[in-house]
Amino acid sequence: MKKILYVLIVIVINYWLIRIPLEASPSVSPMATGLPEASTSAEKEASATGLIVKKVVEKTPDITEPKPEVKGKLERYIEQTQIEEMSPFNIVRYAIRYAVTQGVPANTIVLILLFPLVATIVVFARHIIGLKSFGIFTPALLSVALLATGLLTGIGLFLFILTVATLVRMLLKKIRFQYLPRMALFMLFISLSIFSILLISPAIGSTSLITIGIFPLLILILLVEDFLDLQITRNLPQALIITGETLLLAIGSFYVMNLEALQKFVLVNPEMFIVLVLGSILLIEQYSGLRLLEIWRFRKLLK
Numbered sequence: 001m002k003k004i005l006y007v008l009i010v011i012v013i014n015y016w017l018i019r020i021p022l023e024a025s026p027s028v029s030p031m032a033t034g035l036p037e038a039s040t041s042a043e044k045e046a047s048a049t050g051l052i053v054k055k056v057v058e059k060t061p062d063i064t065e066p067k068p069e070v071k072g073k074l075e076r077y078i079e080q081t082q083i084e085e086m087s088p089f090n091i092v093r094y095a096i097r098y099a100v101t102q103g104v105p106a107n108t109i110v111l112i113l114l115f116p117l118v119a120t121i122v123v124f125a126r127h128i129i130g131l132k133s134f135g136i137f138t139p140a141l142l143s144v145a146l147l148a149t150g151l152l153t154g155i156g157l158f159l160f161i162l163t164v165a166t167l168v169r170m171l172l173k174k175i176r177f178q179y180l181p182r183m184a185l186f187m188l189f190i191s192l193s194i195f196s197i198l199l200i201s202p203a204i205g206s207t208s209l210i211t212i213g214i215f216p217l218l219i220l221i222l223l224v225e226d227f228l229d230l231q232i233t234r235n236l237p238q239a240l241i242i243t244g245e246t247l248l249l250a251i252g253s254f255y256v257m258n259l260e261a262l263q264k265f266v267l268v269n270p271e272m273f274i275v276l277v278l279g280s281i282l283l284i285e286q287y288s289g290l291r292l293l294e295i296w297r298f299r300k301l302l303k
Contacts, residue, residue, distance in 0.1 A: 074106035081268050092270040110263045118253040120280050125249055127284055130291030133246040134226040141219050143253035148216035158220050164193045165224045190221055
């Protein structure tokens with residue numbers, strides 16, 4: 001019996017001593033042996049059986065992000081454009097070229113320079129035409145969010161967020177809450193609603209929702225406060241009308257900022273662009289008559 005136990009112990013020790021060098025030895029590359037990689041074969045087998053599903057989602061480039069597709073396109077246009085010797089009339093042009101060569105995204109420069117133009121468009125629409133909106137900067141911010149999300153996706157998210165905010169306001173209308181805790185509750189419900197959309201979007205195959213960044217979502221969420229304040233100070237129909245006019249101004253600004261010819265003009269002729277924007281603001285400021293919509297509204301009295 002002791003001899004049998006001794007033989008078994010010797011066999012176990014020999015097997016253990018032989019196995020250690022095998023485990024410690026470096027693995028041989030599958031390319032050197034000519035054998036296919038195990039991981040590759042496993043992936044092929046798993047994909048054949050439906051265990052692995054690879055889905056590549058590509059996001060269309062937008063001007064709000066310093067992606068190589070957009071930045072390189074504008075940079076190439078700057079490089080191909082000849083510039084005269086430096087003078088007080090082209091110093092901004094030299095500054096833009098220097099900033100781009102140092103790594104500043106060209107599309108970021110374009111957005112910064114186009115933002116005053118969007119504000120001027122909003123001022124013209126309110127001061128001359130007579131449209132109403134959530135202030136001046138809100139339509140401009142909304143237009144930037146539409147650039148980042150895409151027009152249809154951004155409009156859909158904006159209307160969805162406003163709908164959720166209106167429903168939550170109706171539910172909390174009979175509950176007495178102070179203003180700041182109430183706004184925190186709105187933020188909670190809206191964030192959960194957007195979170196549920198992001199969870200559902202892969203199942204329905206909506207790539208436009210999957211690739212949205214946090215920046216445009218935050219802009220859309222923050223605009224809810226203006227909408228809720230408008231509902232408090234005015235009734236719901238008036239709030240919806242002003243919201244629609246704000247969205248209309250944002251869509252118009254979206255198309256203006258998305259014009260490639262305008263982007264190139266801003267980069268090549270920034271001094272002229274700044275002068276044109278400044279002159280437009282001064283001309284709008286000089287107007288003190290009735291707005292166009294007021295003239296149409298009171299046309300019978302004017303006659």
